Amino acid sequence: MELLRYEDIDLSQTVKRSEEDVNNVLDTVSDILKNVRQNKDQSLKDYTQKFDKVIIDNLKVTDEEIKEAYDTLDDNLLEALKKAAANIEKFHKKEIPEEWNIEVREGITAGQIVRPINSVGCYIPGGRAAYPSTILMTVIPAKIAGVKKIICCSPPQKDGKIGDAILVAAHLAGADEIYKVGGAQAIGAMAYSTESIPKVEKIVGPGNIFVTAAKKLVYGEVDIEFPAGPSEVLILADKTANAEYIATDILSQAEHDPKASCFFVTDDENLAEDVLEFVDKKTEDAPRAEIIKEALSNSGKIILTKNFEDAVYVTNEYAPEHLVIMTKDDESTLSQINNAGSIFLGKYSPVACGDYGSGTNHVLPTGGGAKMYSGLSTESFIKKPTVQKITQEGLEKISTTCIPIAEYEGLFAHVDSIKTRLNK
Ligand SMILES: NC(=O)c1ccc[n+]([C@@H]2O[C@H](COP(=O)([O-])OP(=O)(O)OC[C@H]3O[C@@H](n4cnc5c(N)ncnc54)[C@H](O)[C@@H]3O)[C@@H](O)[C@H]2O)c1
Ligand SMILES: N[C@H](CO)Cc1c[nH]c[nH+]1
Ligand SMILES: [Zn+2]
Numbered sequence: 001m002e003l004l005r006y007e008d009i010d011l012s013q014t015v016k017r018s019e020e021d022v023n024n025v026l027d028t029v030s031d032i033l034k035n036v037r038q039n040k041d042q043s044l045k046d047y048t049q050k051f052d053k054v055i056i057d058n059l060k061v062t063d064e065e066i067k068e069a070y071d072t073l074d075d076n077l078l079e080a081l082k083k084a085a086a087n088i089e090k091f092h093k094k095e096i097p098e099e100w101n102i103e104v105r106e107g108i109t110a111g112q113i114v115r116p117i118n119s120v121g122c123y124i125p126g127g128r129a130a131y132p133s134t135i136l137m138t139v140i141p142a143k144i145a146g147v148k149k150i151i152c153c154s155p156p157q158k159d160g161k162i163g164d165a166i167l168v169a170a171h172l173a174g175a176d177e178i179y180k181v182g183g184a185q186a187i188g189a190m191a192y193s194t195e196s197i198p199k200v201e202k203i204v205g206p207g208n209i210f211v212t213a214a215k216k217l218v219y220g221e222v223d224i225e226f227p228a229g230p231s232e233v234l235i236l237a238d239k240t241a242n243a244e245y246i247a248t249d250i251l252s253q254a255e256h257d258p259k260a261s262c263f264f265v266t267d268d269e270n271l272a273e274d275v276l277e278f279v280d281k282k283t284e285d286a287p288r289a290e291i292i293k294e295a296l297s298n299s300g301k302i303i304l305t306k307n308f309e310d311a312v313y314v315t316n317e318y319a320p321e322h323l324v325i326m327t328k329d330d331e332s333t334l335s336q337i338n339n340a341g342s343i344f345l346g347k348y349s350p351v352a353c354g355d356y357g358s359g360t361n362h363v364l365p366t367g368g369g370a371k372m373y374s375g376l377s378t379e380s381f382i383k384k385p386t387v388q389k390i391t392q393e394g395l396e397k398i399s400t401t402c403i404p405i406a407e408y409e410g411l412f413a414h415v416d417s418i419k420t421r422l423n424k
Helices: 019-024 026-051 063-072 075-093 132-145 164-173 183-192 209-218 243-254 269-285 289-299 308-318 330-334 351-356 392-409 412-422
Strands: 002-005 100-105 108-112 119-123 149-154 177-180 202-204 232-237 261-266 300-304 322-326 342-345 386-390
Touching: 002 269, 019 026, 019 209, 026 183, 026 209, 063 164, 075 132, 075 164, 100 392, 108 392, 119 132, 119 183, 132 149, 132 164, 149 183, 164 177, 183 202, 183 209, 232 243, 232 308, 243 261, 243 269, 243 289, 243 322, 243 351, 261 269, 261 289, 261 308, 269 289, 269 300, 289 300, 322 330, 322 351, 330 342, 342 351, 386 392, 392 412
Parallel strands: 002 300, 119 149, 119 202, 149 177, 232 261, 232 322, 261 300, 322 342
Antiparallel strands: 100 108, 108 386
């Protein structure tokens, strides 16, 4: 990790991250998508052989495979998945938006109704780690929203199967179909359809730069939630914080991907140095040390500011996927935060809890997306059409508002649609 002084850096350059990497693979991914559109299942099988090093005959997971997964899954893990699912369900039920109707003016009532998106495709990463937790984070809110058809795609392992925990999690969460295909080709399949995989209306779920680039390219053909690429964390702390805890949060996101991005921002030089020491020490002992070292040398940064206001400013400019706040008064620090995907307050709230099962969603905007997007939620699967009803008296009254504007716009059929009803 690099220790930088705020006054020496160009912040707009320092906070840049995986966006560039995603843009660098757009051409490769565009070719993959074209091939999937043309050659459908055959292209999926070819890419699976090329990238995942496995030959797949049947892309769709069978009921028998799900049953086998239940038979072999460790009991403890099954219990943990059930508990996580219950917490995620409780949190996401609270997110269901309300239907409402108000009287805007006498004779005019208007409101919103709530309707689910019909079909959704969930991408479940499976390259450098298996993510049963991501099944729960994507399928459960879709189910709560009332989505009728939920399909999932995830890369197969070397044995040609999808991991037991992913299959069990998919079944627990209520996914309708699961397919053994990953990467950009899976996104293409769910956007265009193949012989085996149906087209969906919206694709959600995180992934590496190839998956993120593919989602960007198919946007328009289908909806997507936002770029949810390589993991990120920013820890904002003052001198009251525990350096070792900070180091653990840095490593926990660095171990996802060499392209993960980890920032620590503080106004305390001693804390900065202590964190550096803990990061180095813990990296040496980490089972995924290779990935962590690459991530931290690419985009691991400690930014030392002269005062806490500057540290808050850096945080909002970086707009992290995950923000951990460890300060003397966390609530007061929170009140100054505008841009973050998910926020973890205080020393007993590690990001790992949000990743797995404290209830909040772990599919979150990366690459600065937290400046304009919120994380995945039940609302991500819901549409809110507006509805209005106007009485004859209401129409009379509103006509003096609408007709002059319609006449100014030169849209006389609009004018006529009002006047005709009023016999004018
Ligand atoms: N932002 C979030 O909400 C969030 C949540 C969980 C995970 N993540 C991120 O998801 C990512 C998961 O990445 P992963 O790699 O482990 O799994 P992945 O499933 O996203 O990617 C694996 C697939 O990438 C494709 N691929 C690999 N090399 C390729 C190449 N050279 N050309 C074209 N395609 C290629 C292959 O098809 C492979 O199946 C990590 O970056 C992790 O940090 C993000
Ligand atoms: N930290 C990831 C989001 O960036 C989510 C995750 C899943 N499993 C472990 N972590
Ligand atoms: Zn994680």
